Amino acid sequence: MINAKKLEEIAKQISDSMPPGVKQFADDMEGKTKQILQSKLAQLDLVTREEFDVQTRVLMRTREKLADLEQIVARLEAQQDSSEDKQLDSPPNQD
Known part of the structure; x- marks a missing residue:
């Protein structure tokens, strides 16, 4: 079975090794994606x-x-x- 802590370590290492511009772009994309999803979910009758x-x-x-x-x-x-x-x-x- 996959160890969740090990996956988190690998993800952190990859994130830390990214150039700042790419990391900022990824953070911006994540933020925009969250905004869009929240906006679209708010429009649904849930x-x-x-x-x-x-x-x-x-x-x-x-x-x-x-x-x-x-x-x-x-x-x-x-x-x-x-x-x-x-x-x-x-x-x-x-x-």
């Missing part, structure tokens, strides 16, 4: 991780409530079917 987590919890609670309601509806339908069956099985009232 949510924060916190907002995403909140909405995930809301969705989980909504799903739980939906499952509960589905069970209640199934019980009510079963009760209704049962009472309809009883009405069909009982003889009509002859007064």
Whole structure:
């Protein structure tokens, strides 16, 4: 496996051995690239991780409530079917 510290040492050695003009150019390019990326990302309609987590919890609670309601509806339908069956099985009232 690659040693991260060793890679950092190599990168530092390369950076230190660069001529000042090239190093300044690289730093400028990095800064400009960061600015452009931040600008473009700001234009996107993104949510924060916190907002995403909140909405995930809301969705989980909504799903739980939906499952509960589905069970209640199934019980009510079963009760209704049962009472309809009883009405069909009982003889009509002859007064």
